[in-house]
Every structure is written in structure tokens, then in C-alpha cells.
Amino acid sequence: MSYQALYRKWRPQSFEDVKGQDHIVKTLKNQIRLERVGHAYLFCGTRGTGKTSVAKIFAKAVNCMNPVEGSPCGECAMCRAIQNQASMNVIEIDAASNNGVDNIREIRDEVEYSPTEGRYKVYIIDEVHMLSIGAFNALLKTLEEPPEYVIFILATTEAHKIPVTILSRCQRYDFRRITIDTIVGRLKELVDKEVLDVEEKALRYIARAADGSMRDALSLLDQCVAFYLNERLTYDHVLDILGAVDTAVFSNLLRCIMARDVAGALKTVEEVVIQGRELSQFVSDFTWYLRNLMLVQSSEQMEEILDMSSENLAALKEEAGQIKQSALMRYIRIFSELTGQMRYSTQKRVLIELAVVKLCRPQMENNYESILNRLSILEEMMENGAVVNRSPTMQVQENQEEEIRESLPPAQAKDVDLVVSQWGKIISSLNASTMIMLKSALVSAGPDNQIILGFYEDMQKSYFDQEAHRTALEKAVSEHIDKQVRITTRLLENRRSEEGLFINPNKIHLENVEFIDEDQF
Template sequence: MSYQALYRVWRPQAFADVIGQGHVTKTLQNALLQQKISHAYLFSGPRGTGKTSAAKIMAKAVNCEKMPIAEPCNECPACLGITDGSVPDVIEIDAASNNGVEEIRDIRDKVKYTPNAVKYKVYIIDEVHMLTIGAFNALLKTLEEPPKHVIFILATTEPHKIPLTIISRCQRFDFKRITSQDIAGRMSHIANETSLEYDEKALQIIARAAEGGMRDALSLLDQAISFSTGKVTVEDALTVTGSISQNSLNRLARAVHNKDVSEALGTLEELLMQGKDPSRFTEDFLLYFRDLLLYKTAPNLDEIAEQALIDEEFKTLAEEIQPQQIYEYIDILSKTQQEMRFSNHARIYLEVCLVKLCQTERIPAQADGPQLQELYKKIEALEKEIKWLKNNSQPIDKTQSKPAAPSKRPARNAGKEFRVNAGTVTQVLKEATRKHLNDVKSHWGEFLNILNQRHLPSQVALLNDAEPAAASADAIVLKFKYDMICKMAMENQTFIQTISQILEEQMGTGYKIIGVPEAQWKEIREEFLQSGKSDGGEGTAEEQDPIVSEALKLVGKDLLEIKN
């Protein structure tokens, strides 16, 4: 054949021609200059990224007559012979078709013979992961301790399939996907060398469609040259790659943003009539919104766009569409892409997807009225909480610090009974009145409803067996049925602050909350009644009902229990 494909004609012949793999070529060049050549190498990475080409360049460099050098001279008989394949000491093996034990045993038997034409015998085993387990075992010992004149270079696209015993005996180099900019630059160089007329955007489209593989890009460029009539245009590149034009993607994104279902479906119909594949269209549209999101959040990143071209319409859409909206678009497109894989009606899924995209709720650039109102409410609640904390913070009384210490010790030990400070409760009872208690009780039901509405189930549970027992102008005594519940409630500062805050919202007063177990409450109340002082929980001596006074005279305090 007189004609050769571009990727064969322009196959790299030196490390400088291997595009996008500087981390690999630099290491190999340094090893060549310092003559620190390993007996085995493993080149792994995606297809079309230069693994086999780098292996052949390495084979030429180690056998070059001008060694030590960083690059093969490509002029001496050894370099020229390895390039045209006439040197028998550089053996390239396809492991996909020679993966049996017998083929590897043949290699093992022949490695002991010295090379005929060059210094090193180099074995390049491509797609080495295709070897069988038996073949790997046959290669193992030879790979570990080959003769001094033998170098093994293994290449693979799936390194996870290679046994770790093989990998540990090699120097591993991971080839990465080549960026679209590097691919486009290499194609531009080739086009200029061959006097090919081309459109710069056409090369960018081909570079994106190659998905990081230089060989794929050159194959597509070769196809575009054959399709074109003298000059490779954007339309030629779109036709060859099956990609969607930038104008069509912008039109669709604009229609989705404007909620124009008819425009979106009309544009889709035009693209499908041109022969575009629905699955490829979905992928392109998904990448378009991905590019839109990244450009909006990080416009200064290099190699940011995989599908879109950064034109004026693209920039305008990036300013108008909010990130939250793009998240929703990407989510809908991703689900549609998954559903299309298992269906024979990809077009229907795609049309439904566009309708969903157009019917999503638009998110404005700034928070609207209800959102601002909710924000104001939260700020107001925080301000009230801060105000309450300031009003209820009291300086430490040094005279009471010593007697208060013993009462805290039981609280640290969950196994002991919770004891409340009787003096604090008595002080509230001195100032308590029936009016204050009735006022608190009248709001108690509404208070519990507010807790339920604010989804505070743990705090509602603590109050299930609690009720107000006494109240003054700025304090409330809560009676708990169980000591443990009272202990948990009073040690929970969030619980106390929440109760005070809600009661302040209801009644306009910031109350101090004091919890008392029911058994202790009876003792403290009885002592207070016997001392002859007023009881805010049961009413003052002056305010008691005449019937209650008469009953006390008849049976006495010991036999009479007064209930609210």
C-alpha cells in the first residue's frame, strides 16, 4: 500500500515526540544518561497514549551506538534497523494472540542466547494482561533474574489484571490521558508539516472526541481529511466524530433555561434528522452543563472544557443560570443516560428528559421574599436567645459557692439520686403567686404544640411527665415525676434555653427554669408550708379559699392534701 495512516507515519521516534507524558520520558532519559537501566519495565495506561512507542524508543536508545544519550540518534545502523524492524534482537510480541505457556517457555529458553546485532536483546510484550496464569508463572523467574543482555518491557491497558508478583519485579510507569490542548497542538503541527488546510475549531472538536488518545485523534483526523474537500472544517469534524455543534448546544441550553419546550424539541428533531445518536447527544449535553458549572465556579482553570467552546453565548448562559439549577440539570441527564442503556426507545427517554429540563423550577440569582423572611426569623430568634443569656447570666456568689459544691457531686454520678437546691426553690416560692402559676399553665398546652411543630421530639419526651408547680414573675418550678428524667432535663442546657426562649416568645418574659423531682417537691413544699410562708404553688395564706381554710381547721395540715 502506498498510503499509510497518519498515526503510523507520525509515530514518535524520540522521547520528545511522546506528547503529554513528561513524567515518564524525563525519568527514562535520566536513567539512560546515568546508565541505570532496569532489567524490566511496565508501561500501563489508556490506549493511544504512547506506551508501545515509548518502548521502541527505549529499545533504540539502549542499543544506540552513541550511548549514553537521552535520545536515540535515529541515524546509526542499530537505530535504523530497530525502526524498520530488521534487527532480530528487538522482539515485539502480542500477548493477546501468544498468551499460552508454550510461547513464554520459548522466550525463556531463548533469552540465554546473546544478541546478534546489538548490545541488548529487548522483549516488548504488548497487552501483557492477556497472558494466562500458567504463562505468567513461566515468565516469573526469567523476569526476576534475566541475563545481563536482556531487557523486558511490558505494556498493558489493564494493570489490575497482572499478578502482583510480576508488577513487583518491574519498574512501573503510568501513562495518563493526553489533554485536548496537547492533542490539538500535535495535530496542528502534523497539519502544518503536511500542508493541510484546516479550521482551528475543527481540530479542537476532534481532540475532544479522541478522549485522551493521540492515536484515536490522528485516526479521526485522517477520516476528516478523506471526508473534506481540501480543507477540514468544523462541519467535517462534527460529521466524522458524531458530536453536536456548539451552536446547537447553546440553542438547547437557552431553550431549557427559558422553559421553551417547543424550541428544545424542535432543535432535538433537527439533530436526530442529521443522524445524531441519542446516547451521544445525551453525553454531549451532560458534558456541556458540566463545562458550564466548572466555568461558573472556577473560570481560571486550564483545560476546563471537555465539550463546550467558551464563546459569548456560553459565557452569557454561565452568568444567568445558577449552580443549583445546573446540579438539577445534570442529575436529570445522568438518570436519563442510565435509563437509555437498557431500552430500545432511547429517543422517547431523550424527549421526556428535555421536557423535564424545561419544567424544572427556575432558581433566581438572589434569594426571594420568602427566603429572606425565613432568614430574618432565624436572625431574630438568635438575637432573642443572646438577649436571654445576657439577662439571666448572674455573677458568682462566693458565699454560696461552698454549699453549692456538694449538690453537684451527685449529678456527676448517674448512680446516685438527683438532689435539687432546696434554697433556690424556696426563694421562688417566696415570690410565687397563684396568678403567675395560672398564667403559665394557660400557655402550657400551646407551648407543647410549638415544640412539636419545631420537630423537637427529644425535648417533648422530657416534658411528658412534667408540669408547672409554682411560678413567680421571672422563674418557674417544673415538677418531674421521675428523678432520672429531671436530672437529664436540668443537665441539658439546650433544653433549658429552648423552653425559656419559647415561653418568652409567648408571654414576653424570660423565665428561669428550675426542675424538681415529685418526691423532693412534696418535701420542700411541706417545709415551706410549715414555716408559715406563702406558697406560690398552692396559694398564699391571705389568698386561700374560705373552704380550704375551714377544712384546715377541721382536719389539720397533716391529713389534708390540697390540689390545684
């Protein structure tokens, strides 16, 4: 007998075999048990989540001669005929290749004939969203009022493409992505039945790579087992077969980036290339690694969301504590953009290397995230005693700011100095929306501990006129300058004389700063 792929060999044959879709299985079993079966169903969900399998089990259950609590017995003549695809009562149609009006008209003509055996004729139309508009229209009337012995089950991965007129005539069931733990549990069952020697860590990686699809997980397992036949399938073997990269490589790459070690980061990328890893998968996995770091930073209670061992989670928490959130968000943005760029590129390695250099050199970008990243680097280096040489451009800017300070009363000038000196830390402590609104803010001071924000855009002024936003900023400023302040706003017009009383704390030209070790920045 020829070899049968695992996903075909172990396709669920009863409701009890279906994993991860308990909400659907329970509903369908109750309908069959209570004889409340509908005439049209729509099964939606991503690939490999069990839509077609559940449809076939349902077809067996409604025709089973000896159903058990809504499930097919699997032993009667009808169950065996349907399982062996020898029953005339179950008609499977692939809408991707049979999507014309004539194909649906054939169905409409066939439903007039009652089943020769069993109770129901079940039409399973897979990828139903591929039907043409004419075909959908031809299906409408039959779908609305079919004979009592006909059941339609429509399956699709793209429910949004189905006309509302069809949706309104069906009971809709949404199949969820299957969790990693559920997939691992099923894989363990099948590995034992197949008498295979597979490391649990390898199964868990396969489950994660399957992205919620049981069928994909079985196909990946099949692929890995075939390569290492009669050997123990280990985690490292799976990485070799799938072209994946171990998280230790991601950790090493991130540490090089945080240290602004361009040579070390590029060497890590080169090692990945030499090992023959799939570069698109490498970018996707590293982005996912950064996402996990972001989640760990966001909350202490992430054990249930992050599927990993306590050892890996502890290492992730340690790494998350060493990187600022603004820098992490920038890393995620650059690699997310890279994912789209690589899709059609023939020079994937070059694109990855460019992205890595960008991460190490924030001065290559002029957007807001990069400026924050550069500010944090500058603050860190100054805290560590780095010497800063002021360029002529910076000196001119400082002279202008000094003139502004001299034009203010001493107490107010001192307040401005405090706010400007702490500006990077103030805005870093705020949420992303507030940070963006402060991007072009000018700062001055007034009497009675008043900090005045000047804006060119009314939208930005209005944002801080709202009490919640103003209060949050007042709190942040007060905490960082150790003085209770009151925030007020002013709308400025270009070249107005009153602008001479304002300082732009955001206008920090980091490219004009020269450090003792210039390569570090």
C-alpha cells in the same frame, strides 16, 4: 506505494517526538545516559498515549551504537533495523492472542540465547493484563532474574488486573492523558508537513474528541481529511463527519429547558436527529456542556480547566448565572443516567425525548432535587406576580399548620412563620449533605430565639449536634430571617404528642398548586 495511516506514518521515532509524557521520557533518557537501565518496566495508561511507541524508542536507544544524550541516533544499523522491524533484538508479543503458559515458556527458553548483535534483547509484551494466571506464574522467575542482556517492557491499559507479584518486579511508569493543547500543537505540525488546509477550530475539536489519545486524534483527522480531500477542512465539516453537535445547539436546548418550553426543546432534539447526528455522542456532549456550566458556577478561575475561547467562556458564564445550582445538578444527574440507558437501547431518540421532558417538568419526579427545582420555579413565578390557587389538600394542610401556630406563644409562632416562609431559600444556600439531612426535618420554636429541629432518625439529629454543621445552619437561618437564632435538636418518636408542636416545612405538595398558566409548571 500504498497509503499509510497518519498514526502509523508519524509514529514517534525518537524521545523528542513523544508528546505529553515528559516525566517518563526524561527518566528513561537519564537511565540510558547513566547506564542505569533496569530489567523490567511496566507502562500503564489509556489507549493512544504512547506506551508502545516509547517502548520501541527505548529498545532502539539501549541498542544504539551512537546514542545522543540518551536518545537513539536513528542513523546507525541497529536503529534502522529496529525501525524497519527487521531486528531479532526486539520481540513484540500481543498478550491478547498469546496469553497461554506455552507462549511464556517459549520466551523463557529464548532468553537463554544472547543477542547476535547489539547489547540487549528487548521483549515488549502488549496488553499484558490478558495473560492467564498460569502464564503470569511462568513469567515470574524470568522477570525477577533475567539474563543481564534481557529487558522486559510490559504495556497495559488495565494495571489493576496485573498480579502484585509481577508489579513488584517492575519499574512502573504511568502515561498521562495528553492535553488538548499538546494534541493541537502536534496536529498543526503534521498538517503543515502533509500540506493540508485545516481550520484551527477544527483541529481543536478533533483534539477534544480524542479524549487524551494522540493516536485517536490522528485517526479522526485522517477520517475527516479523507472525506474532504483537496478541500479546506473546517469546523463544520468535522462536526458533519463525527456526527457531533455545535455548542450553540446545547445553549438553545438549555434555554428551552430553563423556560420549561417542552415543544421548543423537543424541536431542538428533532433538528439534531434530522441532521443525522450520533445520538449517544449528543447526550455525552450535552452532559459535558452541563459539567462546564457547573464548573463555571463553582469558581471564577476556570480558564485553565475549561479549554475554550474567551468568547465561549463569556457566553458560558452568562448562561451559568441564569440557572440555579440545584437545577443544574438535577440536569446532570438525569443525562448521566441517560448515557448508561442508551448503551443497549434501540430507541435512543425516545429515551432522549423522555429525559428532556423530565428536565422541563420537574413534577414528574419526586426526589429531593426535583422538589428543590420545583420550589425555585414556584418562587420565581411568585416573584413575577403569578397567581396561585390553593387546592383543598393545601387548604387542609394550612389549617393544620394554623392550629400548631396558635398553640405556640406569639413570639415563637412568628419565628416558625419566618423560618417556614424562607425554608426553600435557607436549604438552597447550604451544601448538598446538609440539604439531604434536612429533608425530613420538622420545625418548631422555643424561648430566647431558639429554633428547634425535630428528627425521626438519630443519625440526622447527630449530624446537627456537631458544632460545624449546627453553626452553618444557624448562620443560614439568621441571614434569611434577619434575626439571630440558636438551633437545637430533638429526637421524635412516631405519634408522640409533642409532634403537635412541629411543622413540616418540606411537605409542600407542589402538584396541588395551580397557576394561571398551568403549562409553565
